[in-house]
Amino acid sequence: MLAIERRNDILERLQADKRVVVSELSAIYQVSEETIRRDLEKLENDGLVIKSYGGAVLNEHSIFDLPFNIRKNQKIVEKEKIARLIAGMVRDGEALMLDASSTDVYIAKALKEMKKLTVITNSVEIIVELFDMPEWNVISTGGISREKSFALVGPHTDAMIRSYHVDKAIISCKGLDLEIGMTDSDEHDANSKRMMLKSAKERILVADHTKFGETAFTKVADWSQITKIVTDKKPGAKWMQEFEKYRVECIYPGKES
Template identity: 50%
Template sequence: MLAIERKNEILATLQKEQRVLVTELSQRYNVTEETIRRDLEKLEKEGFVKKTYGGAVLNSNTNLDLPLRIREKNNQEEKEKIASKVADMIEEGDSLMLDASSTSLMIAKKLKKLKKLTVITNAVEVLIELSGQEGIKVISTGGVLRDASLSLVGKSAERTLENYNADIAIISCKGLDLKRGVTESNEEEAEIKRAMRRCATQTFLAMDSSKFNRASFVRTTDLKAGDTLVTDRLDEEWRRILTDKGIRLVTCGEE
């Protein structure tokens, strides 16, 4: 295994479990503990982790922006169910705006079953996933490439979005908090999501349940009456609060 692959796997484990131990990683990857310590030192310099005695913990900064390749590995089963549910709600001929997130990429894969669709996106991975798909028209926002998220951002991307009126904007988030609303780790990503929301008749927020009661760096928007939230599960308190706001709730496994 290449060092970069090992680092990415360690970071994925940290994202899931919040902490790792040097001894356990050494045994898992069949390398010396010193090699693991060097991996953790590099991750610490990159701002992703904080070293502790005998291991490391995930950096809890609200503006931490993990690479898309890492986020794709987290909560895959839940995101898969959410993606299937969202795709089932899309009708032939719809026009969509799809943001750059690991959940949106899974949704794009499910959308390929449709025979007529228009997708406007700032996600490089979504552009690639849907390229050459007969019946699906794909429009790129253009813009400045963000390496971490493989997304296109900036004023030119926002201006492109503003040229269109879509049926549905499908966005994800880094956190949903009662006081702070829908939040994102990066301001440019948040601006794109806001623009998508403004330019669509409906907004779907697709997020796995790990995002509840979390607040990231930038406030993106608030959920409002008429919005649709698609998630894998929902506790009774959140269900009551969101229902009172007039938000349509769709939970995987429910009709």
């Protein structure tokens, strides 16, 4: 196992258990305790964990800002469910905007059964994923690259997004709050998502069930600014009432669009 893979795995353990112990990790990964301490030091320098005596705890303030390569490999089942639902809603020949979320990467993969689409995205990962789709029209927004999120952001990105008008914008976010709406951890990412919503006829939010009831740093949009939300399981009654209030269609496995 590479060091980066081990650190990613340690982060996943921290998210599940909230605390890890150096001696236990040393036994699990069959490496020295000194190696584990270096791993934890690197994670602490990245702002992801807080070292404690004999181990470390998760830095709760960074929970929304995990690196993309970690988020991409989390909640895979939930993301694949959402991706299948989206694939059933997209028609050949449509023009889409996909944001730089890890969920939209799974959506891009699921859409590869389509013959021809136009996809505009600020996601480096999605651009690479769709390199082998020569019949498609794949457009990069350009912009300033963000290593942590694999996103292209900034004024150039937003100007490019505004210059297009598409059938569907499909975005995700870090948290959903009944009162606040949709929130994200980064202002630049949030602004790009807002621009995508303004450029689309149909505005679709994709979010797995763990994001309901969470609030991140900056607001993306109100419920009135989306037309559909696609998730991996039916939300509770209060959420369904809120969606009905704003005429937002909620789609989940077992419910037909």
